[in-house]
């Protein structure tokens with residue numbers, strides 16, 4: 148055992164098994180008597196479900212279970228903030244994330260064939276795919292309580308004074324797009340009931356303990372009857388914080404009394420997990436003639452798709468990071484998480500802090516351009532140092548390495564940093 | 570589906586299997602032969618997670634039908650550590666920190682193996698070219714390239 152870890156490069160404990168192919172990810176597991184599960188995702192982003200015909204699917208040789216919303220014994224919903232994302236949709240689909248049918252069969256081919264035989268009758272409803280449009284009066288409602296999931300405000304200082312002191316004001320709108328985590332290992336889960344009647348679920352997940360709670364709620368089963376085994380995870384990046392196959396795999400195992408494995412194809416994986424929030428960020432930034440920031444006003448609209456997932460928290464983080472690592476005395480930020488019929492958005496690397504950087508750094512460049520200053524000098528002047536207070540009132544007491552980092556980065560790109568800063 | 574008898578060399582040993590010649594090599598390896606070190610990430614020849622050597626050349630096993638490998642030689646990640654001794658590439662991936670989630674790792678190592686079998690001392694550009702068909706969503710590739718370089722020099726010295 149190494150006694151000195153900091154400053155050394157210890158070998159990752161599981162690296163060797165991964166380099167020899169010995170590591171078992173959930174999709175690699177196989178147990179005797181195992182069935183293959185498969186889910187049917189909604190082909191529509193917003194529709195009323197008129198009927199789901201299962202008779203032909205049951206006729207496919209080798210099919211052992213064909214389940215719908217009617218087979219969910221507990222609460223037909225999951226979600227980290229609001230448990231409203233259906234395990235399987237009953238009357239309405241709100242996005243292509245929605246699962247309509249789950250099948251289990253002796254072979255993958257039979258499971259695929261059964262899904263092809265399901266007859267779905269949908270009536271399309273007006274849908275909304277743009278978050279700004281979804282906020283407008285009269286927009287199609289994704290949820291009856293309205294399309295705005297959350298609104299976070301940050302208010303600091305006196306905006307009127309901030310604009311009055313500004314020699315230049317730049318105003319721009321920035322847009323970022325939806326992004327998929329595209330972790331290399333698609334979703335996979337193996338569910339089985341052990342000899343003691345305990346539901347055992349092998350799944351690549353970021354939260355085994357939370358998965359257990361969600362399973363318990365949806366299956367109407369006490370948590371101590373459920374064991375979630377979080378095996379090796381083939382990438383996650385936030386995309387495995389919500390339920391994907393867990394509940395459906397468990398239901399199929401409970402209905403058939405057999406172990407059931409579901410592995411998503413890449414296409415199914417796009418349906419199965421969250422996305423990075425697309426954001427529209429409207430910024431107004433004021434600065435003195437020397438480039439000192441006097442005010443920042445930002446409206447950030449995040450497209451959270453059809454379900455809440457972590458949307459509230461992601462947009463809160465976007466608001467908190469809206470001014471970046473810069474000192475701004477007067478701040479007004481409004482950040483909204485807004486429902487649309489797009490695939491749901493949730494956690495992804497940075498958790499809402501990544502998108503505003505596009506906007507506030509773009510604004511810094513614009514301030515520099517308008518004032519005829521070097522973009523490095525503008526950032527340097529406004530850079531947070533120890534003792535600074537952020538827009539939300541946090542005092543940065545120690546470990547603020549921004550200027551040291553800037554100096555190093557600046558000289559690496561070949562700038563004479565001391566000359567630029569005068 | 571008509572099943573056929575198909576013989577080929579797998580990880581240096583002869584094997585005989587019975588299956589439809591239209592099945593994908595990746596499925597036969599994983600489902601029938603229980604060699605799950607070969608991964609599937611896309612099923613469309615985009616990600617390289619399923620890479621194996623076919624007669625010494627790196628191929629996407631999701632795009633190869635089992636009928637095509639008859640009488641030929643397939644090497645998977647499981648066959649690389651001959652007699653339990655790690656291939657220098659495997660050792661280097663571990664020591665250089667080139668493995669994160671590890672899902673791309675078998676395919677990456679196999680692609681690099683194909684390169685090192687052809688070129689003893691590849692340039693960085695040649696390494697990048699060799700792994701251009703292998704996606705990694707975790708590492709950012711820098712340590713993977715370093716690991717291939719380390720393995721190449723270990724072989725030259727060793």
Ligand code: FES
Pocket residue numbers: 608609610611612613614615616617618619620629630631632
């Ligand atoms: S699974 Fe074969 S290339 Fe992706």
Ligand code: FES
Pocket residue numbers: 331381382667668669670671672673674704705706707708
């Ligand atoms: S290590 Fe995760 S995809 Fe490469």
